[in-house]
Amino acid sequence: MDGISPASLRSGIAARPSAAIIEVSGLSKRYGEQVAIADICFVASAGQILGIIGPNGAGKTTLLETLVGLLPADSGAVCLDGQDVSPSRRRQSMFYVPDEVRPYQDQFVGQVLMFFGAVYRRPPAGIAQIIATLELQPVLGKRVHALSKGYRRRLLLALGLLAPHPILLMDEPFDGFDLRQTRQMAPLLRREADNGRALLLSIHQLPHAERICDRFILLAAGRNCGSGTLDELRDRTGLPQANLEEVFLALT
Numbered sequence: 001m002d003g004i005s006p007a008s009l010r011s012g013i014a015a016r017p018s019a020a021i022i023e024v025s026g027l028s029k030r031y032g033e034q035v036a037i038a039d040i041c042f043v044a045s046a047g048q049i050l051g052i053i054g055p056n057g058a059g060k061t062t063l064l065e066t067l068v069g070l071l072p073a074d075s076g077a078v079c080l081d082g083q084d085v086s087p088s089r090r091r092q093s094m095f096y097v098p099d100e101v102r103p104y105q106d107q108f109v110g111q112v113l114m115f116f117g118a119v120y121r122r123p124p125a126g127i128a129q130i131i132a133t134l135e136l137q138p139v140l141g142k143r144v145h146a147l148s149k150g151y152r153r154r155l156l157l158a159l160g161l162l163a164p165h166p167i168l169l170m171d172e173p174f175d176g177f178d179l180r181q182t183r184q185m186a187p188l189l190r191r192e193a194d195n196g197r198a199l200l201l202s203i204h205q206l207p208h209a210e211r212i213c214d215r216f217i218l219l220a221a222g223r224n225c226g227s228g229t230l231d232e233l234r235d236r237t238g239l240p241q242a243n244l245e246e247v248f249l250a251l252t
Contacts, residue, residue, distance in 0.1 A: 021045050022067075022167055022198060027076030029066050036062040037222045040076070044215070046166065049189060049199045051213030053206065053248060059222035060202035061099065064169050067200070068096040080167075095165035097156045099172040099202075102144050109147070109155060110140035116162045130158050133188060149176035157185065161192065168192065169200045174208050186212045210244040220252040 027040040037059040044050040052060050065071045067078060069087025077084050080093055104112050113136070117127040131137060134154045139147060147155065153176045160168050173189070174182045189212060193199050203209040209216065216233065218226040226233050230247065234240050237250040 021081055022200075023079040023082075024067065025077050025079075027063070027066060027078065028074050029062055029071060030074050035222050037066065037219075040217075040224050042217050042224070042227055044167075044198045044200060046196050046198050047193050048215060049193050049201060049213045051209040051216045052200060052202045052219060053204070053209050053216050053244070054219035055204055058219040060204070060219055061171055062222070063219070064096060064171055064200065064202055065098075068094045068169055070096070093165055094167045094169055095160055095163040097160045097168070097170040097173070099175060101156070102147075102152060103156070103159070105145040106143055108140070109136065109142055109144060109151075112144060112155070113140075113158060113162070116159050120162055120164055122162055127162070130161050134158050134185075150178075150181065153177060157188070161188065166196070167198045167200065169202075171202045172204065173201055174203065174205060182208055183211075206243075206245045206248060216244070218248055218251055226251040 022044050024043070025041050028038050029036045040063060042050070052063060054060050062071065066073050067090070069090045072087070078090060079085065080090070085093075104115075107115075113127060113131060116122075117124070131140070134157060136151070136154055136158060139151050139155075142151075144152070144155065153173065157170070157173060160170060174185065177185065186208075189199055189201070193214075201209070201213065203213075210230065215229050216227060217224055218233070226236060226247070228236070230244060233244075233247045233251070234242050237247055239246060239250060242250070
């Protein structure tokens with residue numbers, strides 16, 4: 001499939017540690033004179049869902065792609081379990097689910113899922129459970145390029161769930177879902193965190209983020225305008241009853 005072999009996907013993948021942690025300090029990326037992200041710092045732990053919050057153009061995708069090593073950073077460090085790691089080594093511990101991508105476009109959905117399941121040595125029952133939970137049965141016989149946006153997001157989420165990497169990064173995981181579908185997906189991500197993964201989710205729909213995330217990074221124009229739990233951010237703004245949207249507006 002698209003020249004990717006099971007061996008190349010499996011190589012170097014670390015088993016999920018019991019206390020994986022990612023520490024980011026001073027991460028910056030520029031495109032010429034344009035600042036994409038500037039001096040980003042945060043910590044995320046196993047068992048935690050971190051929401052990277054901001055409007056379109058805030059730098060959320062750039063941050064994720066720089067973290068995982070798809071883009072070279074201009075400065076800063078990314079440490080995993082206390083060790084500064086190179087971009088190539090980060091991919092051993094991080095699995096990135098991008099937005100608006102159609103993997104293996106000409107393949108059938110069922111084939112893609114079985115391929116990934118075989119790569120990561122997932123038992124057939126485990127693959128079947130993910131298919132059932134994400135309600136992918138109606139499209140197993142469809143080619144990926146023919147999927148609707150909602151089903152494409154479900155397929156990408158399934159691939160992220162099949163992967164064993166201890167850190168899962170997802171760009172706009174709820175894009176294309178309605179409110180009911182989003183509420184169905186949220187418990188899946190919580191279960192992944194409860195099983196020991198650290199989840200980093202880029203989200204621009206603030207009500208969805210408030211519902212699922214434990215901690216937040218508020219991005220505006222590539223800069224971190226605030227980070228912490230919702231209660232910590234409320235304390236910072238002096239708005240004890242504020243929702244995430246109100247906190248975001250107050251800090252940005």
